[in-house]
Amino acid sequence: MKKYLLPPTGRFYKANLHCHTTISDGHLTPEEVKELYKRHGYSVVAFTDHDILIPHPELRDADFLPLNSYEMEVNEPTSAPFSQTKTCHMCLIALEPDNLKQVCWHKDRYLFGNAPKYVDRSVHDDNENYDRVYSHEGVSDMMKKARENGFFVTYNHPRWSLENYSDYIGYEGMNALEIANYSCLVGGFPEYDPQVYDDLLRAGRRIFCIAADDNHNIFPEDGPYCDSCGGFTMIKAEKLEYREITRALELGNFYASQGPEIRELWYEDGKLHVRTSPARKISFCCATRHTYSYYGTDENPITEAEYEVPQDAVYVRVNVVDEKGRPADSNAYFTDELER
Ligand SMILES: [Zn+2]
Ligand SMILES: [Zn+2]
Known part of the structure; x- marks a missing residue:
């Protein structure tokens, strides 16, 4: 769901x-x-x-x-x-x-x-x-x-x-x-x-x-x-x-x-999904080393990403960086609340 x-x-x-x-x-x-x-x-x-x-x-x-x-x-x-x-x-x-x-x-x-x-x-x-x-x-x-x-x-x-x-x-x-x-x-x-x-x-x-x-x-x-x-x-x-x-x-x-926009953010079937304004990098951060980043370029910026939330994540949050190096940060979501 x-x-x-x-x-x-x-x-x-x-x-x-x-x-x-x-x-x-x-x-x-x-x-x-x-x-x-x-x-x-x-x-x-x-x-x-x-x-x-x-x-x-x-x-x-x-x-x-x-x-x-x-x-x-x-x-x-x-x-x-x-x-x-x-x-x-x-x-x-x-x-x-x-x-x-x-x-x-x-x-x-x-x-x-x-x-x-x-x-x-x-x-x-x-x-x-x-x-x-x-x-x-x-x-x-x-x-x-x-x-x-x-x-x-x-x-x-x-x-x-x-x-x-x-x-x-x-x-x-x-x-x-x-x-x-x-x-x-x-x-x-x-x-x-x-x-x-x-x-x-x-x-x-x-x-x-x-x-x-x-x-x-x-x-x-x-x-x-x-x-x-x-x-x-x-x-x-x-x-x-x-x-x-x-x-x-x-x-x-x-x-x-x-700078950047986080336009949509949802959790579905164990994955976090995000849609953003054109970005150079979208990262998923958690409490452990199981972070993950997606990269775009000036010619091909990225505007969406997904992340399979690891078992040991404790919490997850999203960081977006635009072509000027400016960040946006989502709130953190604790995994025990995501499944509720
Ligand atoms: Zn002040
Ligand atoms: Zn002050």
Whole structure:
């Protein structure tokens, strides 16, 4: 029986799930961000200004959906300069449009840029200060509290954060890893992190992966340092409605990309099948060494592939590379769930 891993109906909506504006330390106003992203074919932007949840219902129109969200962080306690300090950042996207909770709130820590000007205590459910702790338990507690309070949680840019395996392997509770952060890539960090994704999957975390810009737009749109429109998430849903889109996030009905498209993905009779935009390479990755790649050329790119899922796979995921070397990554699918 055919099991669709991306829904066969509905359409893909292009989304940037990590974004900064003049509300914190970005250089474009929310209106300017909307204008830029609509011009580049985006339907969804999560406005994730630092540590402050400001909804943007004024930006909603028939072709554009702003998601209510913010980026939360906790820093290693140290006297070292920030450039040498480990930190952990996560984006929280409210699943329900009327959820304006500020979880793990602290009245004066972590707000920076213009964010303090926007603090509206009247919208906070509880103003008790939460002391964030940089540790496996502390980060996991923040992720857990965010999930319990109705947020979709992504773990962001481990390389920029100076985090390594010994740090992120102890984090429990995220919905997704930010597998690519375009602003960090533009800035020189190797922030395309399939290895981190495999590390977490091999440790048993059943998590998704997203790609995002984390745009601050310090540099102009037409220059080489522009950090917009390079990492995106394609969300498959029936309608461009708030709850339809966030439900698709909860269900994993999306893939991450820096260029290529994953158009169809299904499992049938022990095989994974994928259809893509023209690709140079389509790879199937799993928890063991039984990976497999198909190759195309400039003249004869490939647009489909299949993979007999090995007995010891544990999970499978697809990686697609286009003629410019840009990757797209599917979510991982655990084999015990494929057969259900
Ligand atoms: Zn960040
Ligand atoms: Zn950010």
